Amino acid sequence: MTRPVNLYSFPSVDADLAPNLRRYVLDAQNEAVKRHNTFRVAVSGGSLPKVLAKALLADDPASADRADFSKWEIFYADERCVPLTHEDSNHALVKAELLDKIPAALGTPKVFPIDETLLDNPQEAADAYEKTLVSIFAARDSVKLPLFDLLLLGCGPDGHTCSLFPSYPQLRETDAWVLSIEDSPKPPPKRITLSLPVVQHAARTAFVATGAGKKEVLKSIFETEEGRQLPCGLVNEGAGERVSWFCDAAATDGVSYPRRGSVI
Numbered sequence: 001m002t003r004p005v006n007l008y009s010f011p012s013v014d015a016d017l018a019p020n021l022r023r024y025v026l027d028a029q030n031e032a033v034k035r036h037n038t039f040r041v042a043v044s045g046g047s048l049p050k051v052l053a054k055a056l057l058a059d060d061p062a063s064a065d066r067a068d069f070s071k072w073e074i075f076y077a078d079e080r081c082v083p084l085t086h087e088d089s090n091h092a093l094v095k096a097e098l099l100d101k102i103p104a105a106l107g108t109p110k111v112f113p114i115d116e117t118l119l120d121n122p123q124e125a126a127d128a129y130e131k132t133l134v135s136i137f138a139a140r141d142s143v144k145l146p147l148f149d150l151l152l153l154g155c156g157p158d159g160h161t162c163s164l165f166p167s168y169p170q171l172r173e174t175d176a177w178v179l180s181i182e183d184s185p186k187p188p189p190k191r192i193t194l195s196l197p198v199v200q201h202a203a204r205t206a207f208v209a210t211g212a213g214k215k216e217v218l219k220s221i222f223e224t225e226e227g228r229q230l231p232c233g234l235v236n237e238g239a240g241e242r243v244s245w246f247c248d249a250a251a252t253d254g255v256s257y258p259r260r261g262s263v264i
């Protein structure tokens with residue numbers, strides 16, 4: 001790997017991974033709030049929102065060391081083109097697992113779901129989401145790429161991340177910030193996703209990958225040339241030390257890439 005990424009492997013998700021992810025997210029939040037009084041985060045679907053909720057919702061609202069959701073702007077790193085209440089919607093998942101459970105005392109985040117009126121046309125949905133990003137992150141001609149403070153992503157067993165799938169043409173996009181996909185190999189087929197350059201540009205990126213189902217792909221991503229060309233491998237290559245992987249022992253079993261101890 002050109003610039004080494006951080007690989008954490010924890011014995012358990014609840015007792016070890018979640019508290020370490022909490023520290024990492026709070027450090028990212030505090031840095032961002034200091035920098036521009038806002039914390040801009042993009043999240044994926046899959047198993048991530050549940051782990052995130054475990055990490056962030058147990059804090060005492062009276063403590064200074066906690067998530068301050070009033071500073072958070074939450075975007076979707078990828079979204080499925082289904083109604084926002086549909087069981088396949090990443091927004092519905094994040095809402096059920098995290099947003100609906102945030103105690104009022106921790107503040108209320110601003111959330112940016114996709115435009116539900118454009119679900120039949122993923123390209124229009126992608127363009128509209130890009131416009132939203134342009135309005136938040138500054139004009140497209142003055143800023144080449146939006147700078148997210150933190151991306152919270154998953155890793156598919158085929159090495160996909162967001163809705164960037166291995167060998168799909170979306171991986172070669174160099175201009176657009178948000179892309180559409182009509183034939184996702186993971187259902188549902190119609191989706192929108194941040195582009196690879198946007199993902200590689202983020203101030204910090206955390207992958208959460210747990211369970212034995214991830215160990216083959218992690219071995220490939222961290223140890224083979226072929227794996228370095230998978231979407232997750234390309235994020236590692238492009239963002240280097242700004243990337244941290246939060247894994248459990250089952251997922252990193254057999255991976256010989258050097259691990260870091262812990263964040264805490």
Ligand SMILES: O=C(O)[C@H](O)[C@@H](O)[C@H](O)[C@H](O)COP(=O)(O)O
Binds near residue numbers: 044078153155160
């Ligand atoms: O909308 C999606 O399908 C996700 O954003 C996708 O990129 C997900 O994060 C990975 O497939 C990992 O999912 P798991 O964590 O459930 O394995």
